[in-house]
Amino acid sequence: MNQNYQWYCEHLQKLADVNYSSSVLQWDMEVNMPPKGSDFRARQISTLSGISHDLSIDKKFGNILEKLSEDESLNETEKSNIRESLRDFNRNKKYNRKFVETLSKTISESVMVWTKASKESDFKSFAPFLKKLVDLKRQESELLGYQNHPYDAMLDLYEPKATTQEIDELFSGVKTWLVEFAKKISAKKQNEDEFMFMHYEKDKQWNFGIFLLKQMNFDFEAGRQDLSAHPFTTGFNSLDVRVTTRVNENDLNEMIWGCIHEGGHALYEQGLNSANYGLPSGDSVSLGIHESQSRLWENCIGRGLPYWKANFKKLQDLFPQNLAEVSVEDFYKAINVVKPSLIRTSADELTYHFHILIRFEVEKALMEKSIEVKDVPSVWNQKYKEYLGLDVPDDKNGVLQDIHWSYANFGYFPTYSLGSFYAAQFFSKAKKDIPSLEKNIENGNTKPLLDWLRKNIHQHGKRFSAAELCKRVTGEKLNFGFFKEYSKEKYSLLYHL
Amino acid sequence: MNQNYQWYCEHLQKLADVNYSSSVLQWDMEVNMPPKGSDFRARQISTLSGISHDLSIDKKFGNILEKLSEDESLNETEKSNIRESLRDFNRNKKYNRKFVETLSKTISESVMVWTKASKESDFKSFAPFLKKLVDLKRQESELLGYQNHPYDAMLDLYEPKATTQEIDELFSGVKTWLVEFAKKISAKKQNEDEFMFMHYEKDKQWNFGIFLLKQMNFDFEAGRQDLSAHPFTTGFNSLDVRVTTRVNENDLNEMIWGCIHEGGHALYEQGLNSANYGLPSGDSVSLGIHESQSRLWENCIGRGLPYWKANFKKLQDLFPQNLAEVSVEDFYKAINVVKPSLIRTSADELTYHFHILIRFEVEKALMEKSIEVKDVPSVWNQKYKEYLGLDVPDDKNGVLQDIHWSYANFGYFPTYSLGSFYAAQFFSKAKKDIPSLEKNIENGNTKPLLDWLRKNIHQHGKRFSAAELCKRVTGEKLNFGFFKEYSKEKYSLLYHL
Numbered sequence: 004m005n006q007n008y009q010w011y012c013e014h015l016q017k018l019a020d021v022n023y024s025s026s027v028l029q030w031d032m033e034v035n036m037p038p039k040g041s042d043f044r045a046r047q048i049s050t051l052s053g054i055s056h057d058l059s060i061d062k063k064f065g066n067i068l069e070k071l072s073e074d075e076s077l078n079e080t081e082k083s084n085i086r087e088s089l090r091d092f093n094r095n096k097k098y099n100r101k102f103v104e105t106l107s108k109t110i111s112e113s114v115m116v117w118t119k120a121s122k123e124s125d126f127k128s129f130a131p132f133l134k135k136l137v138d139l140k141r142q143e144s145e146l147l148g149y150q151n152h153p154y155d156a157m158l159d160l161y162e163p164k165a166t167t168q169e170i171d172e173l174f175s176g177v178k179t180w181l182v183e184f185a186k187k188i189s190a191k192k193q194n195e196d197e198f199m200f201m202h203y204e205k206d207k208q209w210n211f212g213i214f215l216l217k218q219m220n221f222d223f224e225a226g227r228q229d230l231s232a233h234p235f236t237t238g239f240n241s242l243d244v245r246v247t248t249r250v251n252e253n254d255l256n257e258m259i260w261g262c263i264h265e266g267g268h269a270l271y272e273q274g275l276n277s278a279n280y281g282l283p284s285g286d287s288v289s290l291g292i293h294e295s296q297s298r299l300w301e302n303c304i305g306r307g308l309p310y311w312k313a314n315f316k317k318l319q320d321l322f323p324q325n326l327a328e329v330s331v332e333d334f335y336k337a338i339n340v341v342k343p344s345l346i347r348t349s350a351d352e353l354t355y356h357f358h359i360l361i362r363f364e365v366e367k368a369l370m371e372k373s374i375e376v377k378d379v380p381s382v383w384n385q386k387y388k389e390y391l392g393l394d395v396p397d398d399k400n401g402v403l404q405d406i407h408w409s410y411a412n413f414g415y416f417p418t419y420s421l422g423s424f425y426a427a428q429f430f431s432k433a434k435k436d437i438p439s440l441e442k443n444i445e446n447g448n449t450k451p452l453l454d455w456l457r458k459n460i461h462q463h464g465k466r467f468s469a470a471e472l473c474k475r476v477t478g479e480k481l482n483f484g485f486f487k488e489y490s491k492e493k494y495s496l497l498y499h500l
Numbered sequence: 501m502n503q504n505y506q507w508y509c510e511h512l513q514k515l516a517d518v519n520y521s522s523s524v525l526q527w528d529m530e531v532n533m534p535p536k537g538s539d540f541r542a543r544q545i546s547t548l549s550g551i552s553h554d555l556s557i558d559k560k561f562g563n564i565l566e567k568l569s570e571d572e573s574l575n576e577t578e579k580s581n582i583r584e585s586l587r588d589f590n591r592n593k594k595y596n597r598k599f600v601e602t603l604s605k606t607i608s609e610s611v612m613v614w615t616k617a618s619k620e621s622d623f624k625s626f627a628p629f630l631k632k633l634v635d636l637k638r639q640e641s642e643l644l645g646y647q648n649h650p651y652d653a654m655l656d657l658y659e660p661k662a663t664t665q666e667i668d669e670l671f672s673g674v675k676t677w678l679v680e681f682a683k684k685i686s687a688k689k690q691n692e693d694e695f696m697f698m699h700y701e702k703d704k705q706w707n708f709g710i711f712l713l714k715q716m717n718f719d720f721e722a723g724r725q726d727l728s729a730h731p732f733t734t735g736f737n738s739l740d741v742r743v744t745t746r747v748n749e750n751d752l753n754e755m756i757w758g759c760i761h762e763g764g765h766a767l768y769e770q771g772l773n774s775a776n777y778g779l780p781s782g783d784s785v786s787l788g789i790h791e792s793q794s795r796l797w798e799n800c801i802g803r804g805l806p807y808w809k810a811n812f813k814k815l816q817d818l819f820p821q822n823l824a825e826v827s828v829e830d831f832y833k834a835i836n837v838v839k840p841s842l843i844r845t846s847a848d849e850l851t852y853h854f855h856i857l858i859r860f861e862v863e864k865a866l867m868e869k870s871i872e873v874k875d876v877p878s879v880w881n882q883k884y885k886e887y888l889g890l891d892v893p894d895d896k897n898g899v900l901q902d903i904h905w906s907y908a909n910f911g912y913f914p915t916y917s918l919g920s921f922y923a924a925q926f927f928s929k930a931k932k933d934i935p936s937l938e939k940n941i942e943n944g945n946t947k948p949l950l951d952w953l954r955k956n957i958h959q960h961g962k963r964f965s966a967a968e969l970c971k972r973v974t975g976e977k978l979n980f981g982f983f984k985e986y987s988k989e990k991y992s993l994l995y996h997l
Contacts, residue, residue, distance in 0.1 A: 016543075017547050020543060020544040020546075020547035020548070021547065021548075021551070023540075023544055024521050024522075024524075024525055024544050024547075024548055025521075027521075027524060027525050027528055027544075028521055028524050031524055031528060035724060036740060037720065037721055037722055037723055037724055037739075037740055038721050039719075039721050039722040039739040039740065040722065040736065040737065040739050040740030042739075043520075043736065043737035043739060043740065043774070043777060044736070044740065046513075046517060047517040047520055047521050047524075047736070049517075050514050050517035050518065050521075051517070051518075051521055054518070054551060222536075223534065224534055224535050224536050225534055225536040225537065226534055227532065227534055239537065239540065239541070239544070240537065240540035242534075242536040242537050242539075242540060243533060243534055243536065243537030243540065243541070277540070280540060
């Protein structure tokens, strides 16, 4: 074996060991840690981050990457690994320690301030920190460089190679067609969903969630589910993937969509090739592609009628007092109620994209300095009126609802919508490739779909960029058309449009 | 502040961050990890160990330690920190990478082989690995150096500054007095303990264990309890201390002694000063002193009558079907049955020390080459006959029962007995210093005892060596007399001697 390449693999795997160790500490922090442990845990994670950063910009590592990038003896996968690693190396090198430390410190402060401010609906106290963060993110985009728009550098952190212009184009479909479509639905008689908010006992919900994960072929020998305040997925290698969920006894939706959504993320992680541990070819492509996996399972499968033909009887038997009189068709209607609302995380799968569009427009405007931080609440509220027809009563239910900005995660929100659009496009192809897909799902057999995802998406890791992967799998560039068709077909029937 | 000393603190705290991160990974491995995650977890822990080792022998660190060791401007605590750190540094420097890697690899193999061999009672398959380990430990003792006996170097790893001669002296009391005392007890009518092995429901046992920990003032805001195959305590700082227990539905002893024992360890960890995080003054003294804390709570308190005067009623109410007819005195007798047995971990608090004595004698003999690995089972069995009067039926119940040797933990076992002897000596002093101690315990008030331990032992960290601490607290060198008196007083009454 090529000695340089071997050194490269070992170095990257060491780096992975450090990063995944940090992930274990973070998982534990969310799931298990007693409250007083937080300060020392923060410094332990910070020390590991420092060690990781040093390894990621190690001089010898850089030299070997340079050599390998010109080594024609490597095979295609090896070449793509080097390409990706060199890209990361060159980006990481651009950060100076002072910037990283300032950003990290500002984030810690901002998260604390946001936590209080969001509870008290007090944008004024958060504004100076948001201003600092925006200034730092503007600095960061200059530091990293970009071609056309400073926001490109932000997007690239989460969705490599995505550009502001591409997102603009995708969202033009949301702004024109989806706004009109949602209005049409709003004019119709609303479907009933009150029974979703009756009392659902915690333990039974938990067990039902585990059943759903098993049915999705989540491998419990290579992962586990726990409870946490906000559901998330993390993995320490493809053979140890952790999902969390939450259970609200007065809203059945939270557990169900949490489980299936995180389950979709987890299947991607479990589907990465463990032989490529630590290498780009063993890593997920981008947040958008990751989100496509969670949303394909959550929305395309989980909010579909065939899925509940397989599972509703079991749910009904668990909660006869709430569901005995409900038909599977009623249930299907209830879980697909479309209704503009103020809070992103509880939005339906259509109006959800207005929430993202608004955040995207605000972030872009902040980065290009066409608005300033003090203008954010009024711009926000105006856009909620425009796209959702809603008056925002206070900042708690408005501009302060999400934690992302206090973590300086600018450029992150768009990947949620990208996920839905990719999901619709992949799902359309999967249905063509697996003629019996609907029948399989009706029978609780999710294996053929998982096999398709493994083969077409999971196993490749980062061998292809998101755009290349999409083209390879679906034959087309990512576009809004598939999501539009999917939505039209589903909701026209549901709302008799 | 002294700049060198500040650098030293920051370096040690970084080292602590890495080591405690590794502890989080190990805790998770025992408590949560899905089975398939083990290989990658092993390499993650190994990478962190490597990083830790590099930091621990960092050249600049060594130079600064040298300078600080001659810096008269430091205060006493600072001086003792430097003394301890320099001692660690000089020891760590003696290990070469090749030795560490060989030992680590041999341990991994040995643990696997032992796991199988101990199940199948097959010493022959384990013997070649034990031989390799003994050879490596002999090498290690030469590498580290020692004054009188190669086993001194082994003891020093777990009980700094302890010598083979000292342990020999302590155990002379076990060999002479305790052997005779246990024989006297054996000649007496045995107390009844059958009700301890009735069916005790898991959840109720768990809740009772949590109750006991709360009563001991274990801080659940700074720690938690979980289940694991073998109970253990670990901490990631004094504000995040984790204990585990196990529950056997057919043996009430396992949960109770597991909880109280680990609780004792945990109170020590929670009692270390978090302001001294990462420094010797924020670290426990030795395994022997650590074990003194677990055994003081488990044996001196937990197996005492006052403790059950406080708690038996609650236990009885939880399990009336088993305990309604049992008096607190009967219960006290049952939990103190003395009876020679083959397995160390389920031995009573007196004959326990024969198990340790045997292991100590075997280890010492192996290190000084007076026996060879092939002789170990016959020597073992002969000693069980001599000290416990028992015939060992097979190696599974004999020489293969403990995992310690496969982890190359030679020199570890004696610290268990040291713990009991220290515990008896500390307890004797605590009773003098707190005249109401027995009354407090009877009332379920363990706070005065904990305050005493905090003040006299926990808060000091490694400021004093084990020997110095013992002298400071009790006015005397560690000796077998206190354990002898404690045992005589307690068991003469229990067995009408």
